Structure formats: structure tokens, C-alpha cells
Amino acid sequence: MVPVPEAERVVSGHRGRLDRAALWGVPAHVTVLYPFVAPSAITAATIAVLAGAVETISAFDCDFPATAWFGEEVMWLAPQPDGPFRALTRAVSAAFPGYLPYGVCTTMLFPISRSVTGHPVALRSCGQQRQTRSAGSPSRRALAGYG
Numbered sequence: 224m225v226p227v228p229e230a231e232r233v234v235s236g237h238r239g240r241l242d243r244a245a246l247w248g249v250p251a252h253v254t255v256l257y258p259f260v261a262p263s264a265i266t267a268a269t270i271a272v273l274a275g276a277v278e279t280i281s282a283f284d285c286d287f288p289a290t291a292w293f294g295e296e297v298m299w300l301a302p303q304p305d306g307p308f309r310a311l312t313r314a315v316s317a318a319f320p321g322y323l324p325y326g327v328c329t330t331m332l333f334p335i336s337r338s339v340t341g342h343p344v345a346l347r348s349c350g351q352q353r354q355t356r357s358a359g360s361p362s363r364r365a366l367a368g369y370g
Contacts, residue, residue, distance in 0.1 A: 224252040256315045276318035283307040
């Protein structure tokens, strides 16, 4: 995952109420590859392979100008450009062929900055608030090897 601390000001209130991952301490982020190696199984070798995969992608800037949806249950901030995140997903997935993006296939590459999950009515309200917010979208300088 690529942490996006700049998004916290926009999503933290909603995530605190509606996203159990936020309650576990998971920061606002863009998912690079899920599922991934279980935390208890991550070794120095795992980290070295991961570092080698992400170092192939140059640092890039991005914005999160709009919300998007997976069904009625997951609202996320859509990164622009999304190409570098897709490249990160391809690189990490190639380095860890046993972990397909979203457990499905290597052609489904959706860079996800998950905001909140569940509670469809509350989520629609969050999305409407986000789309009408005049403060602008969070931005992020994504660094290869970070996160």
C-alpha cells in the first residue's frame, strides 16, 4: 500500500465512523496489491523482493479528484493519474505471482484508495459531501519504495 496522509483531512471523519480498517490503525492509502503475504509470514527476503519490484517505478505526483464505487459497499478516491499505481500493481504482482490482484486475475488493476466500506446510505452521503467540497482534492507525491 502507498499511504496517503494528505487524504486524512478529507476522509478521516468518515473512515473513523465507517471503515473498520481505520479502527485497526490502517491509514488512508492506495492499495497496490491485495491480498498479499500475511504479516506474520513477511520476512527480510519478502521485503527485499518487494523493494526490488517497487524501485522499478519512478516517483510521481497524483491527485484524488473524485469518488468512485465498487458496488454499494466500497467508496474510494480515484487517483489521477492512475497509471503509476497500475504499474506498481503489475510490478508487485509479477514479483509475487501467487498473489493476484484482488484474488482474481492480473488484468483487473484498480488502484484503490479505499475511503469507507459498508453502510450504503451513509457512504452515499460521504460521497456527495466529498464531491461538493470546495477545498480541492488531496494530493500526494508517491515515492517508489515507500509504504
